[in-house]
Amino acid sequence: MTTKPLDGIRIIDFTHVQAGPACTQLLAWFGADVIKVERPGSGDVTRNQLRDIPDADALYFTMLNSNKRSLTLDTKTPDGKEVLEKLIQRSDVMVENFGPGALDRMGFTWERILELNPRMILASVKGFSDGHHYSDLKVYENVAQCAGGAASTTGFWDGPPTVSAAALGDSNTGMHLAIGILTALRGRDQTGKGQKVAVSMQDAVLNLCRVKLRDQQRLERVGYLKEYPQYPHGTFSDAVPRGGNAGGGGQPGWVLKCKGWETDPNAYIYFTVQDHAWAPICRALGRPEWIDDPAYNTPDARQPHIFEIFKTIEEWLADKTKYEAVDILRKFDIPCSPVLSMKEIARDESLRKSGSIVEVDHPKRGKYLTVGSPIKFSDLKPEITASPLLGEHTDDVLAELGYDADKIATFHAVGVV
Ligand code: CAO
Numbered sequence: 001m002t003t004k005p006l007d008g009i010r011i012i013d014f015t016h017v018q019a020g021p022a023c024t025q026l027l028a029w030f031g032a033d034v035i036k037v038e039r040p041g042s043g044d045v046t047r048n049q050l051r052d053i054p055d056a057d058a059l060y061f062t063m064l065n066s067n068k069r070s071l072t073l074d075t076k077t078p079d080g081k082e083v084l085e086k087l088i089q090r091s092d093v094m095v096e097n098f099g100p101g102a103l104d105r106m107g108f109t110w111e112r113i114l115e116l117n118p119r120m121i122l123a124s125v126k127g128f129s130d131g132h133h134y135s136d137l138k139v140y141e142n143v144a145q146c147a148g149g150a151a152s153t154t155g156f157w158d159g160p161p162t163v164s165a166a167a168l169g170d171s172n173t174g175m176h177l178a179i180g181i182l183t184a185l186r187g188r189d190q191t192g193k194g195q196k197v198a199v200s201m202q203d204a205v206l207n208l209c210r211v212k213l214r215d216q217q218r219l220e221r222v223g224y225l226k227e228y229p230q231y232p233h234g235t236f237s238d239a240v241p242r243g244g245n246a247g248g249g250g251q252p253g254w255v256l257k258c259k260g261w262e263t264d265p266n267a268y269i270y271f272t273v274q275d276h277a278w279a280p281i282c283r284a285l286g287r288p289e290w291i292d293d294p295a296y297n298t299p300d301a302r303q304p305h306i307f308e309i310f311k312t313i314e315e316w317l318a319d320k321t322k323y324e325a326v327d328i329l330r331k332f333d334i335p336c337s338p339v340l341s342m343k344e345i346a347r348d349e350s351l352r353k354s355g356s357i358v359e360v361d362h363p364k365r366g367k368y369l370t371v372g373s374p375i376k377f378s379d380l381k382p383e384i385t386a387s388p389l390l391g392e393h394t395d396d397v398l399a400e401l402g403y404d405a406d407k408i409a410t411f412h413a414v415g416v417v
Contacts, residue, residue, distance in 0.1 A: 004031025004380060009185065012037060012087055012094040013068060016044045018141070018167060019125045019201060020097035021064040022174030027093075027181065028067035029373050029382035035087070035397055036065060036388065040072040040415055043390040056364035062387040063370045066360065070388035071397045072417045075106055079416040084108070086401045088116045093181055097125035099138045110196055120194040121184045125173050129200040139201050144169025148205025153212045155242045157230065162242070173204035211248060215240045227252060232304050247272060252303070254310045255339060258322040266344075269322045271313055272335040273306075275299050280332035285316050355381065362386040391417065 006027055013024040013036040021036075021044070028034040038044055046060040071087075074080040088094065094113065096103055103109070103124075113120050127139025128147070137143075145151045145163045155162030166172075180197035188194055206213075215225055216239065224236050227250065228243045247253035253272040260267040273281060278297065282290040290296040295305075302309060317325050322338035329336045340348070346369055351357040358372040363386065373382040394417045398408045411417045 006031035009033070009093065010091040011035065012084075012091050014094060014096040014098070014103075015125075016097065017046055018060075018064055018170035019173045020095055020177075021046075022167075022171040023123070023125075023177040023181070024068065024095050024174075025064055025066055026175070026178050026373070026375075029384065030380065032093075034068040035091075035393070036068045036070045037073050037075065037084070037087075038070055038390060040074055040391070040417055043070070043072065047390060053365055056362070057387060057389070059365075059368060062360070062362060062365065062368060065387035066370060066384050067382075068388055069393035069397065070391055071394050072391035073394075074416050075108075077416050079411060079414075081107060083398065083401065083403075083411075083416070085116055087397075088113060088120060090401070091117070092119070092185065093121045093123060095123045095177070095181070100126055100136050114194070118194060119188060119192065121181060121188065121197060122194070123177050123181045123184070123197040125177055125199055125201065127201050129203060130198065132200070132202070134202075139169070141167055141169040141201075144173070144201035144205050147202040149209040149212055150205050153209065153240050153242060156244045157234070157242050159242070168205045168208055169201045172208060173199050173201045176204045176207065212240050226300075226303060229307070245270075250299075251275070251335070252299070252306050253335075254307075256310060256314050256317055258317045258325055258338075259320055266339050266341040267322055268339040269317070269325050269329075270337050270339065271310070271329075273302070273309070274335060277332070277334055281334055284329055284332040284334065285313060287312070358384045360384055360386050363389065 009027070009032040011024055011027060011032045011034045013021070013034045015021050015024055015036075024032075024034045024036070036044070042048070044061055044065070046064065047057045049058055049060050051058045073083055075084050088108075110122060113122055126135065127137050127144060128134040134147070139147075142151075142163045145168055146161065148169070150168055151161035151163050154164055176199045177197065180199060184195050184197050219225055219236060219240060220238070224231050225240070227246060227248065228241060229246050230236055230241055230243075245253070245255045251272050251274050253270060255268045256271050258267045258269055275298075279291045282288055295301055296309075320328070326336055326338050345351060346357065348357065354376070355372040356374060358370055359367050360370055361367055370384060372384050395408055398411065398417070403411070408417075
């Protein structure tokens with residue numbers, strides 16, 4: 001077996017649902033020994049949620065818990081607490097995303113954890129930061145998207161705030177937490193001391209909405225936002241509006257219809273009008289007369305009739321599939337992409353080849369697809385293995401902690417594990 005960068009790091013994975021599991025799964029891919037601690041009998045709630053095969057763990061679970069080991073443990077019993085204490089003494093990191101205060105109520109305050117292991121890194125996800133006026137709230141994905149500024153700035157101006165399908169609140173928070181954990185591990189190399197790392201889902205969403213806070217300040221200073229569809233013909237209020245599919249940066253763009261859009265909901269491309277690519281765009285569209293026309297040749301000149309320009313592009317696209325269109329536009333260096341459905345992504349050969357989509361064999365499910373590591377290394381190719389069955393590694397982990405076979409049998413008999 002080849003060495004992985006996080007070999008030797010033991011992580012107590014006291015996480016559930018998505019935000020925490022996404023973080024620990026990433027660290028497991030890179031070599032950490034991730035021991036998922038789950039309630040005996042039921043385990044992570046996602047094992048049962050949205051099942052597509054009656055007796056097999058749901059994809060929700062399998063796609064967020066690969067490469068881990070599973071230990072069942074009732075951490076509210078005295079024996080369960082003792083096992084967890086031993087585990088804390090022998091681990092480097094504990095990751096949790098319980099509701100506010102749950103870990104304290106279980107008896108594992110930060111002070112107690114430090115007492116057990118001063119080198120421990122305790123990494124937590126909560127909905128809101130410590131001390132925030134909503135810090136007592138339990139939070140799921142869409143709640144975080146609303147609290148972090150994503151929902152109020154997503155969607156169309158004549159529709160309600162809209163959440164994204166991307167897990168900005170869950171997996172995104174988990175990725176932030178992974179960065180925090182690796183930073184704390186590096187810090188521990190220098191100081192010998194552990195520390196607490198926390199990421200709130202609201203903050204992680206807000207971090208991705210940074211440009212919208214940029215826009216808020218611009219709006220307050222000048223009263224309008226040039227790159228939004230509301231400019232110059234519509235009106236602005238005092239808060240950043242929803243901009244539909246606008247580019248959002250300095251490059252106007254929009255989702256445009258291609259051949260077949262009447263029946264195929266994904267027959268579209270995203271088209272970007274980069275300023276310095278204006279001449280190639282005109283050439284690609286067969287409109288060379290626009291290149292030097294003062295009504296078109298600067299971003300400011302184009303903006304008042306940008307939708308008329310998009311309409312012209314759609315006329316050009318009418319007899320081209322999204323793939324044909326991108327094949328032409330790529331030759332002119334125009335930033336664009338087909339709008340890909342999940343069906344197309346699941347079958348995409350390039351994504352399979354790069355390891356971004358991986359087929360995994362599961363003892364109960366058979367083969368299923370999952371998303372592999374989006375991070376690529378020159379000297380590490382994460383190998384994605386099946387998620388563990390509930391309690392699959394309970395006896396192994398207990399034996400590693402020094403429990404003999406009789407004691408382990410007793411734990412099973414009384415339901416501690
Ligand atoms: N043994 C014994 N008890 C266990 C246990 C175990 N192995 N694992 C968990 N529990 C207990 C907890 O101690 C807690 O008990 P108390 O409430 O009595 O103290 C209880 O299970 C429930 O935990 P919870 O509050 O985390 O669960 P919930 O289903 O009510 O809430 C969620 C779920 C996600 C809303 C909440 O955990 C939360 O807000 N987490 C922080 C934010 C977050 O990560 N959200 C993302 C979820 S989607 O990715």
